[in-house]
Amino acid sequence: MEKSTYIYMKKIGMFLFYMMLFLVAGLQILPLVWLLFFSLKNNQEVFNTPLFSLPSPPRWENYVKVWVEGDIGLYFFNSLWITTVSVIFTVLLASFVTFAITRMNWKLKHVVLGLFMVGLMIPIHSTLIPLFNFFMKVKLIDHPMSIVLTNIGFNLPITIMILLGFYNALPRELEESAVMDGCSVHRMFFQVILPMTSPVIVTTTIINMIYNWNEFVFVNTFISSDEYKTLTVGIQNFIGQYTTDWGAIGATLMISVLPILIIFFFLSNKIMEGITAGAIKG
Amino acid sequence: MDKVMSDKRVIALYVLPALLMIIILVYVPIIMTGYYSLMKWDGIGERTFVALDNYKQLLKDSMFWKSVYHSFLLAVFSVLSLGGYLVVSLVLAGRIKGANILRKIYLIPMLLSSVAIAQLWLRIYHPSNGMLNQFLSFLGVDDPPNWLADPSIVLYSVFIPIIWQYAGFYILIYYAALKNIPSSIIEAAIIDGANPWQLAYKIKLPLIAGVIKVTIVLAVVGSLKYFDLIYVMTGGGPNGASEVIASYMYQKAFRSFNFGYGSAIAFSLLILCIVATWLIRKLTHTEEEVQY
Structure with missing residues (x-):
């Protein structure tokens, strides 16, 4: 194998490795990000806005309400x-x-x-x-x-x-x-x-x-x-x-x-x- | 020196509190479970000795065998997933930038309470507003399944959060073991012309074989006695479709107040865990442990 092809292959390999590691990280963390987001939304927003849309405005009153x-x-x-x-x-x-x-x-x-x-x-x-x-x-x-x-x-x-x-x-x-x-x-x-x-x-x-x-x-x-x-x-x-x-x-x-x-x-x-x-x- | 460090009173004072606690809270209850399993007892009234009747009933109880089958299935899934964790760990322990942050992210689910995880996944699996089905409908799936209500898939639906919960734990253990391999061994192998696959297969995996054995035992025994998430998410339902040994025991003892029968299930669970541990150790036993 030529040296340049070898380095090229190696780069692709590393890229795939990083993709895999980030995919696993995403699977582990996304449910929690989703939880954080819907904890700051009201039902209207949970049902009608896209999955990972930022809560705007963040409804901190949810936290106050359950605590009180x-x-x-x-x-x-x-x-x-x-x-x-x-x-x-x-x-x-x-x-x-x-x-x-x-x-x-x-x-x-x-x-x-x-x-x-x-x-x-x-x-x-x-x-x-x-x-x-x-x-x-x-x-x-x-x-x-x-x-x-x-x-x-x-x-x-x-x-x-x-x-x-x-x-x-x-x-x-x-x-x-x-x-x-x-x-x-x-x-x-x-x-x-x-x-x-x-x-x-x-x-x-x-x-x-x-x-x-x-x-x-x-x-x-x-x-x-x-x-x-x-x-x-x-x-x-x-x-x-x-x-x-x-x-x-x-x-x-x-x-x-x-x-x-x-x-x-x-x-x-x-x-x-x-x-x-x-x-x-x- | 020796005299001071052999003082019987001091030793008793230091050891007895903890020793009494585990004897009273762990060992005596184990024996009592065996004893109660020979009784007919509702937990409040008189106990009557029925010898092995509970076990005879257990042998004929199809729901019990179904729960045993489900627990074994979880054990198989957990052990198979170990292979995936090994691959991730081998990559992660290579020259990866950010490996430390990545393995921390992997570990986060394991730190959360099973109740919080169960409640979160109940929302993820929610038929119309859950993360999973919203994502599927975004992909254009018209009729996404009802993950926890459909008896044919509910068991696998509860397995996934369990795997999710423990993934980081096993990756952490494998990563630590791989990082413990002396770099001189790896360098020698590279000088001898080993390619990355050979390095992983012939050098690294055999060197962490001891750790892999321990994780197999942990995964199998952990699966056989698994309870929390399944109990909170489905309670073993619908109609026993996700019942496992521990949840069946709990239901018989603390819902139907059949303490004798529940004890027979609990004692069977203990025996099963001991036999499984012994069997795996025996099967994976090798004459020579790799030394380095």
Whole structure:
């Protein structure tokens, strides 16, 4: 083949590659752009203007309306505090366990680690009926505590898995000198280890935030009162009332996904790191 | 040093809270599910022991087998789509400008809640005003299908948003694995005269075989237990045309209050996931793992 033809072929090849990558990007993002647009339109405009026509004027009143008229604010607040409490406890408890498993000497540590790792594979739906019965008995059904507990329990394995890689790479000299100085294990953990693991704590915190914010099955099963519902389940009911008002539905959905999108915009590298570490060991 | 780090009380204090939580919230319920599956129980009244009656009924329940078939079909689709993600990742991990932004865009759907995705796709599939049918009518299609009401296509209609949701996740994993291949190996192969196809087929794919195996397990098990989107979008309907194992379990337990029967389905789901994991590991097992 002549050199010029080869370069020509290569250029066409690269062009096709870019076309494919942009096509996939379009498929992934266009539904969301469409959502953003119709959340700023009224029904008249949704039905009669072209698919991706810019909303003019943008009808921000859709957002005001669903926030004021519905319980979106309440659901939002519930999601916020349930997520915050769950994340703090998950990351702290997982850090304790990972520290004890990677740094301390005891016989059963491999068995305990195994229990956490097998927990990764268990389908949550196979635990749903007994959990429902258990929370009923301890009077936690229709109580936000049931959601906080299950959020923590079911996210511990993946959090520990992400922490493990980081802990294994930490140098041991620091602890040795801390022990030499007469430092207790607790002080070492809180003053040496936790600060040193802050990068991976940030990663696990964000990953847990996303999972807890989006949690659906447990809230849908355990919570029946409106006052305790989180945004994921709340918008489900709320949209039921507005089946015909597209702008209101769009605005509700946008409000529910916006916090995650904002976090992603600023911390995407951390999120990608956490997802990769949580899926593949090591 | 050793003495301080072997303090039994400290170890117990650090390990027990988390350990008790997963035992109480994950392992005990698993055992209880097996136990309840031997009972006839409406969730409130007395439990009566019926031995394997629920399972005998399950074997004859055509709706259950239909839901199993649907879940397997989703697993097949998910695994096939992995091939597409591999192609995208191989291209993306080459010398592509903007690769980092592209893979971020791919990942966005995975970060959204299943309810938001389901509600969005309910609008996309809307027969007259949805994005899809408006686009089809723009292309001149006169009679676009009613995606979620037509029993012959509803199953595939709910598969598409699931694939859409997870595409970025798998691309991210493959991309990271491909970027982890030491550049010395790639350079050596290029010097030896390997063309891009050989590079991909004979060098890169074998080197990330371990990661591919893990993603196959994730895709199959994730599909078998899939629930959220289907439950919100169709509830398994119309007439069971999009019912999967987990949605059927949910319906039997929390809609018909047949907790014993629901537990039998839930326990079958667990066994199915374990067997599938074991089987895939066995089938894809190779004597030597590629080292580099």
